[in-house]
Amino acid sequence: MVRTTPFFIIGNWKSNKTVESAVQWFQDMQTLWRKEPLDMTGVTVILCPSLLHLTTLTSLVKLFKLPLQFGAQDISANLSGAYTGDVSAEMLAPLVEYTLVGHSERRKYHAENETELQKKVDQAAKAGIEPVYCVQDAKMTIPDNCKIAAYEPVWAIGTGKAETAENAGQVAGQLKARHPQITTIIYGGSVTHENVVSYVQTTSLDGVLPGGASLEAQKFYELIRQVAQTIRTPT
DSSP states (O other), X not given: OOOSSOEEEEEEOOSOOOHHHHHHHHHHHHHHHHHSOOOOTTEEEEEEOOGGGXXXXXXXXXXXXXXXXEEESOOOSSOSSSOTTOOOHHHHTTTOSEEEESOHHHHHHHOOOHHHHHHHHHHHHHTTOEEEEEEXXXXXXXXXXXXXXXEOOGGGTTXXXXXXXXXXXXXXXXXXXXXXXXXXEEEOSSOOTTTHHHHHTOTTOOEEOOSGGGSSHHHHHHHHHHHHHHHHSOO
């Protein structure tokens, strides 16, 4: 199918992997890529590992020459300074091009509210990092300075029960209608290499946000391959 904008694949490792297993993932991905390089025309792949691993993995991407960009799973709402445990936008800017903001797990386990999330978006934007703003339904508000949003229904995250591409596409259309500044809507919630094609074929969706499917290099590579092949297939 023909797309005029890139299709995003944003892999979210969440709180998984030691440094050793993260490095092994990249070694495995390099092996797969050398065996069968993929035509990535029209596909943008972003990986969101733990902040702990970013320095190591950004070096490995360059060494292995893999077509991956990096995102953060979270970003501080504060400037650099006396905020113990925070990782500021200034610290992240040399390492990532994107950051997730407002993931449902952050909202649930860290009680993040809209005021705090707006501050995170502002900090990211000032540092030149593109925020990917996560919402759970079409009624949620998205900050004006966000261009990318992720629709991730809570009931679909990590459950193996994915939202249908048709329903996800309808929500994407509603979000774009309510927020004209949004250029990209991606879907997250039990996305796998087995169901990703249906989301690629839904024109109102611009990407996917897989979690568990990104943890194994083989499964993530297969998901990327499915997307790349579908985009190149005439409709």
